[in-house]
Amino acid sequence: MNRYQPIPIIKINKKLVYQNTRYPEIPLSENDIYVYTVQGDRFDLLANQYYNDSSLWWIISIANTSLNQGSLIIPEGIQIRIPADTAGVINNFTKLNS
Numbered sequence: 001m002n003r004y005q006p007i008p009i010i011k012i013n014k015k016l017v018y019q020n021t022r023y024p025e026i027p028l029s030e031n032d033i034y035v036y037t038v039q040g041d042r043f044d045l046l047a048n049q050y051y052n053d054s055s056l057w058w059i060i061s062i063a064n065t066s067l068n069q070g071s072l073i074i075p076e077g078i079q080i081r082i083p084a085d086t087a088g089v090i091n092n093f094t095k096l097n098s
Helices: 043-051 054-063 086-097
Strands: 009-012 015-018 033-036 079-082
Touching: 043 054, 043 079, 054 079, 054 086
Parallel strands: none
Antiparallel strands: 009 015, 033 079
């Protein structure tokens, strides 16, 4: 999924740009997975491992707001949450940004 697909494009100073992206809150679920990170873990690699789609890295990232949101790299030895309901997150993301 291209997360920029539902984002409207607007014109600012004669340039086409994406409108600001808004991300949904991801509620806790009893189906969420919790893992302890190891050296080399990255959001995109975990998304590929758990969702079979590395482009969904942003779901894991926004579910773990205490981590650096400007990097794919995750410190080792911390517990992170991997949301189970990707379809619901994507649906809410699309609604927020359409």
